[in-house]
Amino acid sequence: MEIYRAHVLVCTGTGCTSSNSGKILEEFEEHLKKNNLENEVKIVKTGCFGLCAEGPIVVVYPEGAMYTMVRPEDVKEIVEEHLLKGRIVKRLLAGDKEQETISKSLDNVEFFKKQKRIALRNCGVINPENIDEYIAFDGYKALAKVLTEMTPQEVIDTIKKSGLRGRGGGGFPTGLKWEFASKSKDDQKYVCCNADEGDPGAFMDRSILEGDPHSVLEAMAIAGYAIGANQGYIYVRAEYPIAVRRLNIAIEQARNYGLLGRNIFGTGFDFDIELRLGAGAFVCGEETALMTSIEGKRGEPRPRPPFPAVKGLWQKPTILNNVETFANIPVIINKGPEWFASIGTEKSKGTKVFAIGGKINNTGLVEIPMGTTLREVVYDIGGGIPNGKKFKAAQTGGPSGGCIPASHIDTPIDYDSLIELGSMMGSGGLIVMDEDTCMVDIAKFFLEFTVDESCGKCPPCRIGTKRMLEILERITGGKGEEDDIEKLEVLAKNIKASALCGLGQTAPNPVLSTLRYFRDEYEAHVRDKKCPAGVCKAMVNYVIHAELCKSCGICARNCPVGAIKGERKVPYVIDDEKCIRCGVCMEKCPFKAIFKNA
Amino acid sequence: MKSIAELEEIRKKTLEQINMRKNNERLRVVVGMATCGIAAGARPVMNALLEELKRRNVNDVSVTMTGCIGVCKLEPIVEVINPDGSKVTYVKMTPEKAVRVVAEHIVNGRICRDYTIGAEEGK
């Protein structure tokens, strides 16, 4: 067996892959060879480290030095300095570039200090395409334990005791869900994994599948044993090609080792998993629509009851859990339910992974103990808001959720406190908004999404959300009418009460939540025809200050629609009719002579 | 996979290879590998350290390189660093001495005083 004295981990998640980590891998291969280090230093492809804003990420062990924003041309220096001479390349280090001692577990990097990685435990640590590395870090040990030492009921009791709740949005207790399915009598049952991840901006599940696919396979087999199922399906969107490839590799490797298939560990338990690719429709993340889609039909929801635990896929008892929910299972079995329940808050145990995006410095993926405050997430982990702007609100729960305003920034994040604020945990998208964000515009954005994604089966969702969107378009278009806000509220209430599935029932939430905290902004749009944040185009215009204008013509040259005219020595003017309010002129003017009127 | 023993075997074998990525090191061994170190024979010393650690199944000790420590005439230099930062500096190392450092210091906790920088300076 080869002995390597150093490992170079290169992130090959979707984020870093799109910022060229493939090229970085090639460069490492080439430079290690050039320096005769290929037998001493091992290159490992890993999944997401979470610090996507700073990608591509390279981590060198044993020092645990984390290099960020690595360019292909930096590789030569890392090889020749760090790997050949043992001198860490400080200019590329994450966070505090001056730090002398580098921590092994990356704990020195501010971004990781308040995190606790359970679901993401192996992401960025192991090579997801190598089952042996998963096994090395206790992989498939939980499955072995469950099959040889525990009864199905003991497994269910363990999960119940841990307090684990579904990470896909609803927060339903996982152990209870399994118990219902185990009690349904039938000759065939199924375990499904929801990897549809339709929330705009969310990529928690993708990162787990890309970085640690075996954790999901192992957990599904455990679930199969617990409820008495021998077939699993992972419903994953086709837009996740890297996740799909790694899942296929992982399933293949697990089958070769006999960790999937017949008679696992010689216990007589059979379990196998197949993938089903979704075409990327948001509604297919809803459980009944997802199962309908697996059956090969058009992905539309159906009324519940019957619940899937009684009649699910092909009318058979079925459980459906989210990717992240599953990723927690093996650790709970290995470390015990008490350990898991000791993390988090009274009613929300464990951790939650969030994809943080929007107006935040450290865009990326974080896993925090339940009960961490929004302030810690935004300022300590997220590194604050760019350009010294003020925090205005955070949006959680995507198109089904709502916003948490600055006045509640010290709220501990867990299922119940978010519901209380009129938002929800959701699957983990967290979009940060600064003072330049118009809340009416945000609500409109989410409603556009649900209108697009509504499957059309039930009228409240198909027609009702469309009407709401029309009102919002009117309001942001500067044509709001006096009773528009009340109309929105009435529609919202009725849609919530009458839509067939969760998509429609939650679609009004972004509107209701912004109305709750930012009603004055709606009123400013409707009554004063003003957008306080200066976002809604119909209510802003750009003007050139005649005295400050030096007639250089830069604005006119950059205007994409030719709306600016002028000549030498005469101040330029903007044709308000033609202007599309893109703001490029203001950005380009070297004399700061262009102003935005909100 | 027919048994848990098989799984355990794969776990152990692979863990040896990738253990350095876990935060469980007891000691860190640093070898001076600047030009002076390499010229004085640091590479065979490092290989001897790695092989001996491996042979004895020690997997909570990492071996890394560093640049010139500053006393080039005493190269090859090997430092054994405790988690609290205190360290023992061995000088004028050879592969044979390296094997002894692993056996006595790293495994049994007895510092090989005669190889240390203090002993050399006292000569």
Ligand SMILES: Cc1cc2nc3c(=O)[nH]c(=O)nc-3n(C[C@H](O)[C@H](O)[C@H](O)COP(=O)(O)O)c2cc1C
């Ligand atoms: C419109 C809609 C979209 C959904 N999308 C997802 C999704 O992308 N991923 C997911 O895990 N759950 C999604 N859900 C929630 C699922 O219906 C279901 O509750 C969840 O997968 C159950 O798993 P859990 O208990 O582990 O959270 C969605 C629900 C609705 C109503």
